[in-house]
Amino acid sequence: MGEHIGLCARAMLNCGLTDLRLVAPRDGWPSEVARATSSGAVAVIDGARLYPSLAKAVADRKFVVATTARGRDMAKPILVPETAASAMIKIDGQSGADSVSALVFGPERTGLTNEDLTFCDALLTIPLNPDYASLNIAQAVLLVCYEWHKQTALGKSLTEINPSLYDQLAISDLDLADKGEMENLLLHLEDALQESGFFTAQDLKPTILRNLRNMFQRMRLSRQEARSFHGMIKALHGREWKRRS
């Protein structure tokens, strides 16, 4: 269906892939529906090549991976998206200038036939919840292409995490306060500040509160520390606090 082709083109371009090959699409080609659905990825649609058979579509390929929903009883390696991507990238790298690998997806409803699979070197299944594994084709394309993208040079550079920021998470064995306790603490602080005349300009109050909440999230207080904070505010303000309902 044109709509599925358009959505697949988007998923491909999301992951930096552009070489779309179509085998005898049901609704003919070119397809205005596919163009319309592809939105920003219309260049992928306009650059798509049409083939009468899978054999012709993969004729210039050296490594072809077929996506199948269910395991097949075939003597072919069964990969997951990560291992398929690393095999493709390795084989492409050895080939020099051009890509020589391909991912094959079957029609939305029926998937690939056993005949189709004879043209392929390996099978790929996406390891989802065994009790609910159905994806539409554009989602399958997205997941598989995303794993490829992550392993490319561009993808790797984008997924690099600033370690110092990651360390800020300070994942520890602390008995962290939950978000409700944190909100309670912030309400206490806000009320105390309000009563103390801290908010001289009321129009700035929302921004100040937002900054405060960000600061407190960053502190990642334990339950005990949150209680201590209540105590400190009460001591400083000199009054008991009763939460607004």
Add this chain to the structure above:
Amino acid sequence: MGEHIGLCARAMLNCGLTDLRLVAPRDGWPSEVARATSSGAVAVIDGARLYPSLAKAVADRKFVVATTARGRDMAKPILVPETAASAMIKIDGQSGADSVSALVFGPERTGLTNEDLTFCDALLTIPLNPDYASLNIAQAVLLVCYEWHKQTALGKSLTEINPSLYDQLAISDLDLADKGEMENLLLHLEDALQESGFFTAQDLKPTILRNLRNMFQRMRLSRQEARSFHGMIKALHGREWKRRS
């Protein structure tokens, strides 16, 4: 929109997640559209909990990750799906019995506000093609939840690859024949077998050819080896071969 909520429920269940919390959905709740769109994931919809604010939705959480499309100028760790998943799983594991983490996604069009982000410990961006990074919310949910699923015990068991099968790929420096050359070789073999009277039962021929093609894909012949095979067939059959057009 109900439709997006239904699609998000499906993406969650694909990855084994079921605890859906909704903050003031635009079209009200319950939503028949959401139920209809969720198809097999209707249990996630029916189990969804409704909250008037993000603060209330995350009140019992201790680690909250907010998904944002664009980088924000905030002093919060910026994660990618993989690192967000590992942080969540680690913190959940430390908490004992229950999950204490949450992923937050904003409305389809507008995303999360800076106010929303104040309730969160970390930001998550999906590192897509910088020139075309737009995803709809259900696709974003799918990619992020899939990374989480892969790191769970179930996901890990499903993504384990049989190493011996993977090794069969024998990714090497061979100058592999492309699929067109392989098909040419198979046609030569088929014609020679046909002329030799090999196919005694013509109704079995398609199955035999399919098995042959699978066998030859598995051999992963180099260009040179494919040429040698042509020579062998010609020698055995005693005739030159001319490809059918």
